[in-house]
Amino acid sequence: MSNAPTALSLDDVHVRFPVAADWRGRPNRYAHALNGVTLNVRKGETLGIVGESGCGKTTLANLLMGLVKPTRGCFDRGGASLQIVFQDPQSSLDPRLPVWKLIMEPVMVNRRSGSRALRAQAAVLAQQVGLRPEHLDRYPHEFSGGQRQRIAIARALSAEPDVIVLDEPTSALDISVQAQILNLLQELRAERLLSYVLISHNVSVVRHMCDRVAVMYLGQIVEIGAALDVFAAPAHPYTRLLLESVPRIGAPFLEGVPQDTELPGNRHLPQGCFFRSRCPLATAGCELPQAMAEAGDSVVGHKCRCHVRCKKEER
Amino acid sequence: MTTTEQPVLEIDALSLAFPVFKGRIKALNGVSLRVGKGEIVGLVGESGSGKSVTAMAVLRLLQQGSFQVDQGTVNLLGRDVFSLDERALLAMRGRDVAMIFQEPMTALNPTRKVGRQLADVIRLHQPVGRAQALVQAESLLRDMYIADPADVLNRYPFELSGGMRQRIMIALAFSCNPALLIADEPTTALDVTVQRQVLLLLREKARERGTAVLFITHDMAVVSQFCDRVYVMYAGAVMEQGPTAALISAPAHPYTRALLRGLPDNAQPGQPLPAIPGHAPDLSALPQGCPFRERCPSADQQCVQRPPLQADNGDGRRYACWHPCSSQVTFMAEPV
Amino acid sequence: ATPQGTLVIGKAADPQTLDPAVTIDNNDWTVTYPAYQRLMRYKQVDGKGSTEVEGDLAESWTVSPDNLTWTFKLRPNQKFADGTQVDAEAVKYSFERLLRLKQGPSEAFPSTLKVSAVDPLTVQFKLEAPFAPFLYTLANDGASIVNPKAMAAHGDEADAWLSSHTAGSGPYHLASWRKGQALTLEQNPHYGGTKKPTLEKVVVKIVPEASSRRLQLQQGDLDIAEDMPVDQIKALKNAPSVKVREFPSLRVTYLYLNNKTGPLKNADLRHAVVNAIDYKGIIDGILLGQAKQTRGPIPEGMWGYDASLPLPKQDLDAAKAALKRSGVSKPTLLLRYSTRDPNWEPIALTTQANLAAIGINVKLEKLANATLRDNLGKGDFDISIGNWSPDFADPYMFTNYWFDSDKQGLAGNRSFYSNPDVDTWLREAAQLADQDKRAELYTKVQQQVVKDAAYVYLYQKNYQAAMRENVKGFVFNPMLESVFNVADITK
Amino acid sequence: MPEAAVEATGAAGSWRHTWSYFLYQLRKSPLAMAGLAIIVFVCAAVACAAWIAPYDPDAINLVHRLQPPSAQHWFGTDEVGRDIFSRVLWGGRQSVGVGLFVAFASSLVGSIIGCFSGVMGGRLDSVIMRIMDIILSVPSLVLTMALAAALGASLFNAMLAITLVRIPFYVRLARGQALTLREMPYVKAAMTFGAGRRHIVSWHIARNALSPLIVQATLDIGGAILMAAALGFIGLGAQQPTAEWGAMVATGRNYFLDQWWYAVFPGFAILITAAGFNLLGDAARDMLDPKLKAR
């Protein structure tokens, strides 16, 4: 897997949004959503992206989909076609369209073929994602959340993409439905040789689904590597903190002294390592910007952005 | 847990419905639940299973006229909530029972400073002046491990982070030392790192002050690490209840069991998850009998009859099922 | 109730401008007329207003035999409100200003008029052509004598200043003007007139709604209510302590028929219209009988009135016959009007109904008055409605203006009537000094134009003033509608 | 959002669903019912004027002028003896017609411009919005009066003038809608499919912006009727002999003291009709506004 050809690549991508403007309408303050993301998505793999709220996951998804343009850096689609499934199945489906039109929308945008043929195609897709043919003429409000997400998945499939970006595809769903959707995604991937970019803050989902994971913090990838390696031996102190905080079934009762935890803001980027202020390992050298480097455990492809936890590379 | 003692909260076979466009939504269908003194009780269930409605019913916070109680009683500190008069109810709210909500963003008044909101509640239940109330509020915030309480008091909610706001809600809740705290998904909107801190805080304070907590969530993992006892709800009814560890390690109800098995934590990465087929029933057209019947692998003719919440032998567990699972399933966390 | 010694007159609208050389509106004259004096004024005969004139500022006058040079001797000791003497220079100044400004009122005077001050109390006017009504025009509001000193004090702004102030030698002068509310006139302390006025103050109160004016009059908040619709008058007649006074007036209402363009070019069609109108119905139904039907252009009360002309009356057979003669089938006529006068709309509706009865279709179009005027000037109508009241007491006002083909359009000949014979007679009459000869010519003119059915002559409306019973001494002058002889009134 | 909540707002779904939900809400609210009843009543009366009206509305009869209400003339007669009841009936055609036309035309044109502006964005958008701001800041009654005067007094021109003046409201509303909808995930999704503006507008924005626009238009009918009446009152509007409520009140006010019926009946007709549309519009807005949904 690790030497599969690259489908997408991002190189040092930055995205910032203007959040305030002076009286002539010129922006004078920004939200720095992505601050140098370098990433490859390989053909056929599932790449997980985890990170806390506001770290830029959705922005990354939007960037991949072309909804936002990088302010700096470059993004190479390499000819791959992409589709997306959003977090909220309710609002990502137009309430005034019947299911079959919703499913076929990506096709109908580009091609005007007979509606009968399109309907037939919709029926096939619907069946693949586990919807019944009689659902085709209903409207989204008549479905449960899980079914709506199925519709959204069918819609993503209709354009026959190479890569599907899944932005928190199950976090609006119930546990009992989450499993159904995750299974469906797994099946489809096997059937259609898709690549997934799975964005989530749910570590368990990422662990379950992904070949590789990238951990994001404040618009940067702080650690990346094969899912097994990262979860088994997190290198970056942030990854550790994250994994420790995830509640787990069967783990002992919570212990410890509550602290006042603040997530960093992205209006003013910190100097040096972004995690420095929360980091238990912070030492001299952290005030410098950190580069991605091979993690200390010498596993191929496991990199992190921490000079303490990385192999010292001669620069 | 002794059951002879007077419970803080006792809900008995509560059924409640909302009349709406085209029918009635039967949100609760015979919920029975009790919270003992100082106990931390979890209430888990999927979206729409009636957790919030239960919580709101306890404090009679549901909008008047929008709902109908079909049967059942709610007993709060020995008093029947539905027959209390308005004044007695107001006095109980906040003083005897406090509640915190899911969205810390909107649960506080956006245009009142934090200090005033705290003082409002303190003064409502204690005969103190405003200055005194602010002093109390400050020490309360310090208790919640807030670094600079004086500054925070002077801020508006929107100037604070989500975690901070939830701490303030918790401070608000503990401000009058209530006997019961109802926490409706207090950490769902928070990030895991923050969630951990908030849960720790909540637990510490509840233990410290002997406050009972009814903790509502849909996250099994949180429950397993946080609660003494747990109730599992489905379609407005309790499916199963019992001490957390026992219930999680050996669920008796097929629903609980399926729920736990469907979690990715418990599966082999990449392998299909044992998902529950179908979806939750429509509350305005509930089928006869067991509400889980249509999705249950072990359902049969008997399930058309609604199963009562029956006691298991001895360990304080109860479940509503004709065909409970017997085999022990052990869910173990992998070592980190 | 109103204070003793103060007369409160209720009017519908604020004056627009108080500059006598600018205003052509009787509504403004209510204020300007008593604030200024003129060389001549209208006579009162037996306590009644008359159209004859007598000297006011002028003590005596002479005219040269060729009728071209007029010399006036001014009455001494006449003073403006600021105490300045009224002298020949002031007269010269006023007339030169009038002619220089060239606004509406200047139209009554020959533009080539020359004025010179012979000595402080003698002033001389020189005309280029004889102008029979000249003496009468001097009683006109436009001939008011303005105080040159007061004007000089305001330099360049003087003209603007005069539009909201008065600078005259009349019995009263404007003390204050609260826009849209009231104008207060106070006595001119230096007034040199023969009779001292008794009222201390005259307040002109602006009450736009007729019904409010009526209510205020009934409640005693007004002493005089002006400009009342006939229905309100009718109701007021029965109100306690209110007296409605009616006077025959020279204000006539008539229909313009477009003689020049459109279907009504056809004289027979015009005759059809003339014969179809329900004159009696209009007077009884719309005016509630408070008007007198007119026979021809010159109304009763003005010399030159021809009592021998037949009274027009509705004669549908004759109308149909005329229609047939005209050879026009199913004509459609455009009747344009405005609501400047509340009676116009009912008249228009009646006309429409009357003509429909003989098979003439009338389309009504109500316009803003300004727009209507524009259309009238351009001859852009078939039928329209108008009121006319004379600026000076001479039949010239009704004949030369209405029928001279030089005055087609807004100037006065609104029917666009043109008849060379009539033109000749009219122009001759304007130059003659002999009133009998002129009357003869005007009779000829009247007979001809009635034959040509140039206009539809409807009625001369009574002037009606509703006042409290205790208001005494009001004298109506048909030349001065809306003007109150406040110097004589007592209460 | 749980299904029940969706259902409770009625904001989503097919038109048939929305309609049946509308009827359901209507049945629950007595005021909305009253509004509907008024509208049905007024529209029926006005539509059947030709059969109901006992007299020719334009037939003048100077002898019977200003008669008080009686068995012959239910609402009395006017200053040239026309039957006011008949004229109120016929006049409704003008007034209600104007209301409907104005609401329809201004919402249509305004929404098209607004959607366009919102979707295009950029320079064009700011230019359009600036123009609308300017029109909005001119006193509307004055602008309408001036426009009506400029176009010439006729009912049609008055209608046109009111329409023109009301357009900016809809431009704003529709633009706001377009901007909101443009941010909706389903529109974002469509963008990722490579959908062009045409597709987005015709598939997503037009359909979803419709309901609030319709509600606003319903609320506006009452306002337009009042505005038309106001113009008629000032004398810019329907031409004689055509009956129109506002103009009737205007003439009637000259007779208000003694012949109260002249102004009262047409004025009351305006009030009732405007109230009917306002009530209905209120009800429609209440139920479409998800923020107001029952909790």
Added chain:
Amino acid sequence: MSWLQVVRKRLFSLVLVVIGVSIITFIISHMIPGDPARLIAGDRATDEIVANIRARLGLDLPLYQQYWRYLSGLAHGDLGTSIRTTRPVLDDIAAFFPATLELALVALLLATMLGIPLGVLSAVYRNKAVDQVVRTISVTGISTPAFWLGLGLIVLFYGKLGWFPGGGRLDQGMAPPTDITGLYLVDALLTWNMPVFFNAAKHLVLPAFTLGFVHLGVVARQIRSAMLEQMGEDYVRTARAFGLPRWVVVFRQALPNALIPSVTVLGLALGDLLYGAVLTETVFGWPGMGAYVVDSIQALDFPAVMGFAVVVSFAYVLLNLLVDLLYRWIDPRIKEVG
């Protein structure tokens, strides 16, 4: 954005709006058929006189030059000279504006003082009898032709009962207070002239009620929906959950927040009131801008109409600015944006 920036931005748009408004009114007023010069000259004026007047008014210039003259006058605060009254338009407006402003302000006061409690009641008792009554009142207000209501009130309260005066701002013979603001009520208070104060107040009752009644409906409706929205918010539930009594929740928590969005709506409505006064004024003979502008339109008095439009638009934009600043002041959340 700091408030200074807001002010700067608004002033910039103010200039734009004023220019735009003057262009629009200029075009429209020149579209109105009819020749004002002829109107001034009078019925029987000769063409020469008319041409003379036209030249004096600059009406013989090409349109763009006329507009340019107007605009450069505007830059110096000169709104031109009224055709009808031959006085500077600014003077005329200055004479009429205070009366309109006073009427509008009192009506606004009346409407808000009554409308807010009614709106609150209506929201609190949603779908109960109280709500139905309030909504009926508010819909009646919104749907009543103001001119018609005014007529009825005059007949009843002046004509029949004689309780209130039938028009004008003060009784005859009552001298107006020293002119400080032009608002009689305020001036009378400032100079402590109680008889005038009460008299002026008495004169205001009927017109202000007429105008305010319409507005009352707007206010009550707005407050009701804003209140309903606020009462559905989570913080209200929090307040209730902690035992705050219902009316405390309504007035101390929900109402202030409901007022925030309403400020904008009500502020804009004051603009509406200003020109809504036009009709009310004609009925009550109120000496304000209403009658002035109606007459001006009828008389084709372009400068007056344009002047009115420009002044009111100016006031409108200024008002918006004030509302904006007020909004920032009462809503702490605004400052955070940016």
